[in-house]
Amino acid sequence: MQSRVAIVGAGLSGLAAGYHLMTAGLSPIVFEAEDFVGGRSSSEEVDGFIIDKAAYTWPEFHRNLTAFLDQLGLENDLVPTPGTSSTWRGHQEFSVKIGSPRDFLGYKLLSFKDKLDMIRLYLTAAARGRALNLAAPTATSFRLETETAATFLKRKYGENILEDIAYPICAEIFLGTPETNSRLAFLATLKNLAWFKIFSLTQGMGTVAERMGRDLDVRLASPVRQVTPLSAEGPYHLDVGGERPGKHEFDAVILAVPAPLVPRIFRVCSPALTKYFENVEYAPSIVVALALDRRRPDTSFINNLLRQDHRVVATLTFDLHKGPRRCPPDKGLATAVLSAAASRDLMDAPDDRVSHEVLAEVDRSWPGFSGDLLFSRVYRWEHGAIQLGPGAIRRRHQAARALDAGQGNVFFAGDGVLKSSLEIAFNSGVRAAEKVLGHLGGPWAKDRPDVRPGPPG
Ligand SMILES: Cc1cc2nc3c(=O)[nH]c(=O)nc-3n(C[C@H](O)[C@H](O)[C@H](O)COP(=O)(O)OP(=O)(O)OC[C@H]3O[C@@H](n4cnc5c(N)ncnc54)[C@H](O)[C@@H]3O)c2cc1C
Numbered sequence: 001m002q003s004r005v006a007i008v009g010a011g012l013s014g015l016a017a018g019y020h021l022m023t024a025g026l027s028p029i030v031f032e033a034e035d036f037v038g039g040r041s042s043s044e045e046v047d048g049f050i051i052d053k054a055a056y057t058w059p060e061f062h063r064n065l066t067a068f069l070d071q072l073g074l075e076n077d078l079v080p081t082p083g084t085s086s087t088w089r090g091h092q093e094f095s096v097k098i099g100s101p102r103d104f105l106g107y108k109l110l111s112f113k114d115k116l117d118m119i120r121l122y123l124t125a126a127a128r129g130r131a132l133n134l135a136a137p138t139a140t141s142f143r144l145e146t147e148t149a150a151t152f153l154k155r156k157y158g159e160n161i162l163e164d165i166a167y168p169i170c171a172e173i174f175l176g177t178p179e180t181n182s183r184l185a186f187l188a189t190l191k192n193l194a195w196f197k198i199f200s201l202t203q204g205m206g207t208v209a210e211r212m213g214r215d216l217d218v219r220l221a222s223p224v225r226q227v228t229p230l231s232a233e234g235p236y237h238l239d240v241g242g243e244r245p246g247k248h249e250f251d252a253v254i255l256a257v258p259a260p261l262v263p264r265i266f267r268v269c270s271p272a273l274t275k276y277f278e279n280v281e282y283a284p285s286i287v288v289a290l291a292l293d294r295r296r297p298d299t300s301f302i303n304n305l306l307r308q309d310h311r312v313v314a315t316l317t318f319d320l321h322k323g324p325r326r327c328p329p330d331k332g333l334a335t336a337v338l339s340a341a342a343s344r345d346l347m348d349a350p351d352d353r354v355s356h357e358v359l360a361e362v363d364r365s366w367p368g369f370s371g372d373l374l375f376s377r378v379y380r381w382e383h384g385a386i387q388l389g390p391g392a393i394r395r396r397h398q399a400a401r402a403l404d405a406g407q408g409n410v411f412f413a414g415d416g417v418l419k420s421s422l423e424i425a426f427n428s429g430v431r432a433a434e435k436v437l438g439h440l441g442g443p444w445a446k447d448r449p450d451v452r453p454g455p456p457g
Pocket residue numbers: 008009010011012013014031032033034037038039040041053054055056057058059175222223224225256257258261265285287337381383384385413414415416419420421422423425
């Protein structure tokens with residue numbers, strides 16, 4: 001008899017779980033609150049412009065996800081970007097190629113002393129070795145996360161490194177600040193940046209989710225209000241709202257939603273897990289896509305705006321660097337990711353006001369920019385990216401066993417299991433699906449058929 005498995009959330013983690021179960025021969029149902037798949041890994045085409053609504057880079061160390069592209073027949077969609085990055089102080093641009101130590105030595109944003117400090121800081125990170133593996137922390141890791149990155153840098157290196165290096169890195173990687181992330185999280189990130197190459201999906205970052213969504217039974221606009229166990233090991237009643245409300249019964253459930261939402265949906269979650277999920281801190285994030293009447297290839301792919309001069313925009317990317325198919329001929333597209341503070345302030349503001357504030361700031365660095373605007377689109381993410389503040393990795397480590405074991409036949413996926421990243425979301429979904437298969441026993445536990453998807457439709 002087919003086991004009935006439900007997945008709550010059609011972000012990358014939920015879809016990865018669904019796909020893994022489907023490949024094993026099951027027919028899971030994925031419930032999604034929104035009317036699109038992919039969550040923070042989605043894109044849309046508007047008048048020939050391909051807009052990434054949230055995630056916009058595919059770093060080369062997303063290895064499992066990259067291997068999975070082959071399975072989907074999407075390997076040719078992955079294209080390298082030039083990986084160029086600029087930091088803007090006022091009107092002045094300072095560019096450096098990410099992952100190029102030679103470029104870094106000529107980087108004019110930093111004084112000679114600051115460069116020496118950066119080298120020292122990098123060597124400090126490199127020397128920490130295994131302690132910087134956030135998924136398998138050691139006693140040293142816990143010692144490194146007793147203070148914020150900001151406190152550490154002010155104590156040991158000074159304001160310039162904090163403002164010109166740590167802030168842009170934290171804004172870009174964590175969508176947060178050195179005040180909301182620990183010394184451990186910052187050093188772990190810094191260590192990776194030295195060899196980081198950036199790729200993108202030429203048809204939009206949502207391509208993978210859309211492709212998976214086509215093969216799976218996904219119920220869009222179907223928010224799950226409650227998951228209620230009928231006994232400790234299930235079955236489970238899912239109370240679904242939205243366009244087709246109803247109650248459905250399942251043998252196993254995977255919750256693939258941002259961490260703080262888990263105890264709201266699964267109210268009988270154990271006290272230890274509830275405490276863990278409620279304490280995972282996310283920075284909100286607003287993304288504004290700006291479609292332009294002319295090409296603007298004139299600057300780096302990623303542009304970091306320093307918070308001393310720019311309160312609203314943290315990062316501005318020029319999408320043509322993601323491949324020529326992103327815009328119609330002779331047009332341009334730029335995407336602004338707002339700072340955590342501005343995202344918080346503007347989360348409920350009308351779209352017009354958000355776009356207006358973004359353009360006023362962008363015009364200061366790129367004079368005349370708003371004169372070329374065709375249209376803008378605003379995307380809001382209440383749970384944008386996880387902040388790894390002091391104690392976050394210790395809390396995660398303490399909850400690891402319970403997170404992995406699940407509760408009865410309810411399992412957890414999503415970036416909330418560690419930190420925000422497409423690869424982590426994907427891996428967490430596959431892992432939760434494996435747990436379901438193990439628990440259901442019978443034919444699903446072993447000798448699973450290798451059902452591969454057909455060519456892209
Ligand atoms: C602006 C931005 C830029 C980013 N850039 C990058 C990047 O460049 N590279 C990178 O690796 N990562 C990046 N990230 C992080 C990455 O996007 C996320 O870590 C990842 O996509 C999370 O996937 P997920 O499946 O865990 O969660 P989500 O994508 O949030 O999916 C959860 C899904 O659950 C749905 N849902 C919620 N509640 C319910 C409910 N009650 N019932 C049914 N459905 C529900 C949501 O609508 C959503 O679709 C970025 C994030 C943001 C916000």
